[in-house]
Amino acid sequence: GNSVTQMEGPVTLSEEAFLTINCTYTATGYPSLFWYVQYPGEGLQLLLKATKADDKGSNKGFEATYRKETTSFHLEKGSVQVSDSAVYFCALSDSQGGSEKLVFGKGTKLTVNP
Amino acid sequence: SQTIHQWPATLVQPVGSPLSLECTVEGTSNPNLYWYRQAAGRGLQLLFYSVGIGQISSEVPQNLSASRPQDRQFILSSKKLLLSDSGFYLCAWARGPWETQYFGPGTRLLVL
Numbered sequence: 001g002n003s004v005t006q007m008e009g010p011v012t013l014s015e016e017a018f019l020t021i022n023c024t025y026t027a028t029g030y031p032s033l034f035w036y037v038q039y040p041g042e043g044l045q046l047l048l049k050a051t052k053a054d055d056k057g058s059n060k061g062f063e064a065t066y067r068k069e070t071t072s073f074h075l076e077k078g079s080v081q082v083s084d085s086a087v088y089f090c091a092l093s094d095s096q097g098g099s100e101k102l103v104f105g106k107g108t109k110l111t112v113n114p
Numbered sequence: 115s116q117t118i119h120q121w122p123a124t125l126v127q128p129v130g131s132p133l134s135l136e137c138t139v140e141g142t143s144n145p146n147l148y149w150y151r152q153a154a155g156r157g158l159q160l161l162f163y164s165v166g167i168g169q170i171s172s173e174v175p176q177n178l179s180a181s182r183p184q185d186r187q188f189i190l191s192s193k194k195l196l197l198s199d200s201g202f203y204l205c206a207w208a209r210g211p212w213e214t215q216y217f218g219p220g221t222r223l224l225v226l
Contacts (some may be wrong), residue, residue, distance in 0.1 A: 042219060043120075043206075044204065044206075044217040045217065045219045046215075046216070047222070087158075093213075101163055101173070104157060105157065106156075106158075107157050
């Protein structure tokens with residue numbers, strides 16, 4: 001079945017460092033890809049998404065490009081801030097068997113120190 | 115604009131007691147609705163989803179159940195809680211299949 005694999009955390013960075021969180025997927029067809037963020041004690045929020053190959057999603061300085069050839073959707077940010085500390089989830093839309101759901105990775109916890 | 119509410123925010127329940135968590139959505143009609151559980155160190159697990167009133171699909175076998183008595187109301191229930199039911203329960207809605215999901219603030223459940 002469809003699945004998402006993202007890098008194990010936790011990830012700890014200093015403010016203004018470059019961030020990459022790797023995400024690869026296995027899917028039949030052409031899923032949409034998402035990054036969600038969960039700040040401490042809160043629900044998940046959509047960070048960005050891409051619906052087809054070579055699309056780049058971007059928001060709040062974060063970017064991710066839908067790479068069909070490498071089945072990847074890595075999240076990047078050039079200069080992280082303390083306020084970016086959160087858990088980040090990669091997800092894909094799963095259309096197998098007529099179900100209507102997103103498949104999430106296990107999440108990567110990011111801590112940014114001042 | 116659309117908003118999603120969940121309550122209670124926090125709940126502490128003894129083993130064997132019943133459970134009822136409620137989720138409501140405002141500002142949209144006929145949404146897809148979802149219940150997830152986030153247990154410590156286990157990521158996000160889809161429990162149930164619903165595409166309409168009275169239509170519930172279960173993703174994993176468990177002692178939980180879900181109901182959708184009204185278009186924008188989704189309820190998660192249990193007759194007898196287990197210790198393993200502890201976790202953070204998230205409700206989400208979407209306009210349609212495979213669309214962006216919007217999450218509520220969550221309910222933190224501790225079963226003792």
